[in-house]
Amino acid sequence: MSETPDTTADTDAQRAALGAAFGRxxxxxxxxxxxxxxxxVDPFELFDADILGARNLAVGSRNKYLTAFRHWREHMAREGRHPACPNEQHVKAFIHRERTERGNNDETTKxxxxxxxxxxxxxxxxxxxxHPHDYNPFKLARSKVAFDGPDRKEPPRLPIDDLRDVVGDVAHLRDRAVIVTQLKLGLRAGELRNxxxxxxxxxxxxxxxxxxDLGTHPMLDGRKNTVYIPHNREGNKSKRPRVLPLxxxxRRALFYYLLARPDNGEPWMFLAPEQHTQMKRKTVNALWKKAFHPEYDETEHHRAVTSHFGRHRFTTFWRVEQDVNIDLIHYMRGDVVGGSPMDDDRGAMNYYIHTYYEDIEQLYRERMFTLNF
DNA sequence: GGTGTCGCCGATAAGTCCAC
DNA sequence: GTGGACTTATCGGCGACACC
Structure with a gap:
C-alpha cells in the first residue's frame, strides 16, 4: 500500500468529516x-452476455474475465457483501489477498x-x-495502491463546439484533412498513413x-465518395476490412488537400512534409499536438490529446452519444463483429462489407456530426 | 530556435503457453 | 479444465539528433 497506517487513519478521518459535511x-x-x-440476477453474467459475447473474444481471453469474476465472488462472499456492491475497502482487501494469499504478482492482480x-x-x-457514474470503488482503490506505474488516464471529453473551434483554427490543408479524416472515420494513425x-x-x-487512379480499388466496388481500409496491410491493426463513406x-477537406498535395508518383494519400514520402506515424501525432496543444495538454484527470484522440472521439460519438448498434460500431472500427478474424478471401471480404455498408452509409448521411470548418 | 525523424521505453489488451 | 505468466502488436512519450 502507498500509505502508512498513521496517514491512512488521518486521511480517512478527514474524508469522513467531509462526507458528513456534504451528506455523502x-x-x-x-x-x-x-x-x-x-x-x-447475476450482474456478471449480464456483462458476459452483453459485452463479452458482443466482442466475440477467443475462449482463453473470455476465461480471463470469468476467472477474475469467480475470484472476486469468492472474496466478497468472505467479506459478507454482494459482489456487485463493493466499497473501496473491499477492493483494497482483494488486492491484498491476491498479493499475499494467492501469491500473484502485480501484473496478474492489475x-x-x-x-x-x-x-x-x-x-x-x-x-x-x-451504480453511480461518480463512484467507482475499483478505480478508487486502484489509484491508491502503489503498483509499478501510474494509472492510465482517460482522454478529455471535448464538446463538439470546442472541437469545431480547434479544427476551425487549423489552417494547414494537410493537417486539417488528417484531423477531419481521423475524427470522421475513426482511423488509427497507422491506418491513416497507409x-x-x-x-x-x-x-x-x-x-x-x-x-x-483515385478510387479505382476493386474493394470499393464502384461506391462513390468512400474509402477502403484494408485489414491485411502492415501497420493496420484492425482484424476486419471496411469501406466507409466520406x-x-x-470530402471537402480531402479535396483542398489533394489539389495542394505534391504529385510525385507516391501512392500514399498523405505525404510527409519536406520529403513528400509516406507520412510517419510520429508526424501524424505531431500535427495533432500542434493543433490541440497546449490547450489540451495532459491534466490531473485527462491524458493529452494525441493522434489516437480521433478514434476515441469517433467511438464515443457513435457508442455513447448516438447509442448505435454495437455490430455497426465494430464494423466502423474494423473490430471483429462475429466469427473469427478474416483471411484474405476477396469474396468473403466483399460479402462482409456488403452486409454492413448500407446501414453505415445511412448513419453517416443522417447522424454524422459536423465540424463547420 | 523551430521542425521533423528516429530509436528506445513503457503501457495496454488480447492471445498463447505451460504447469498443475 | 484452470490459473497464472509470458508473448505479441500497437500505441504514445521522450530525448537525441539533423537540417533549415
Missing part, C-alpha cells in the same frame, strides 16, 4: 446489496482489476443498475483529373 456516504452501494440478493472495472463501468452505463490513392473515391472532376466535410 463512503459506501454508497451498501444500500443496494440486499436488493441484489433478492433479485437473484489484470483482474481491469476485468472487474470493465464490468463495473458496464453497470454504471446501464440505467437499470443503481491509405493509398486508389483506395479513396472523391467525386470531383478536378481531383479525378489530377489523380486518375461525408461532405471529409
Amino acid at each position: 456516504s463512503a459506501d454508497p452501494l451498501a444500500e443496494f446489496a440486499s436488493t441484489f440478493e433478492q433479485a437473484n 489484470m483482474k482489476l481491469q476485468k472487474l472495472n470493465a464490468a463495473y463501468e458496464y453497470w454504471a452505463e446501464d440505467p437499470q443498475f443503481p 491509405i493509398k490513392l486508389p483506395e479513396v473515391s472523391v467525386e470531383n472532376e478536378a481531383v479525378r483529373k489530377h489523380y486518375p 461525408d461532405d466535410e471529409t
Whole structure:
C-alpha cells in the first residue's frame, strides 16, 4: 500500500468529516446489496452476455474475465457483501489477498482489476443498475495502491463546439484533412498513413483529373465518395476490412488537400512534409499536438490529446452519444463483429462489407456530426 | 530556435503457453 | 479444465539528433 497506517487513519478521518459535511456516504452501494440478493440476477453474467459475447473474444481471453469474476465472488462472499456492491475497502482487501494469499504478482492482480472495472463501468452505463457514474470503488482503490506505474488516464471529453473551434483554427490543408479524416472515420494513425490513392473515391472532376487512379480499388466496388481500409496491410491493426463513406466535410477537406498535395508518383494519400514520402506515424501525432496543444495538454484527470484522440472521439460519438448498434460500431472500427478474424478471401471480404455498408452509409448521411470548418 | 525523424521505453489488451 | 505468466502488436512519450 502507498500509505502508512498513521496517514491512512488521518486521511480517512478527514474524508469522513467531509462526507458528513456534504451528506455523502463512503459506501454508497451498501444500500443496494440486499436488493441484489433478492433479485437473484447475476450482474456478471449480464456483462458476459452483453459485452463479452458482443466482442466475440477467443475462449482463453473470455476465461480471463470469468476467472477474475469467480475470484472476486469468492472474496466478497468472505467479506459478507454482494459482489456487485463493493466499497473501496473491499477492493483494497482483494488486492491484498491476491498479493499475499494467492501469491500473484502485480501484473496478474492489475489484470483482474481491469476485468472487474470493465464490468463495473458496464453497470454504471446501464440505467437499470443503481451504480453511480461518480463512484467507482475499483478505480478508487486502484489509484491508491502503489503498483509499478501510474494509472492510465482517460482522454478529455471535448464538446463538439470546442472541437469545431480547434479544427476551425487549423489552417494547414494537410493537417486539417488528417484531423477531419481521423475524427470522421475513426482511423488509427497507422491506418491513416497507409491509405493509398486508389483506395479513396472523391467525386470531383478536378481531383479525378489530377489523380486518375483515385478510387479505382476493386474493394470499393464502384461506391462513390468512400474509402477502403484494408485489414491485411502492415501497420493496420484492425482484424476486419471496411469501406466507409466520406461525408461532405471529409470530402471537402480531402479535396483542398489533394489539389495542394505534391504529385510525385507516391501512392500514399498523405505525404510527409519536406520529403513528400509516406507520412510517419510520429508526424501524424505531431500535427495533432500542434493543433490541440497546449490547450489540451495532459491534466490531473485527462491524458493529452494525441493522434489516437480521433478514434476515441469517433467511438464515443457513435457508442455513447448516438447509442448505435454495437455490430455497426465494430464494423466502423474494423473490430471483429462475429466469427473469427478474416483471411484474405476477396469474396468473403466483399460479402462482409456488403452486409454492413448500407446501414453505415445511412448513419453517416443522417447522424454524422459536423465540424463547420 | 523551430521542425521533423528516429530509436528506445513503457503501457495496454488480447492471445498463447505451460504447469498443475 | 484452470490459473497464472509470458508473448505479441500497437500505441504514445521522450530525448537525441539533423537540417533549415
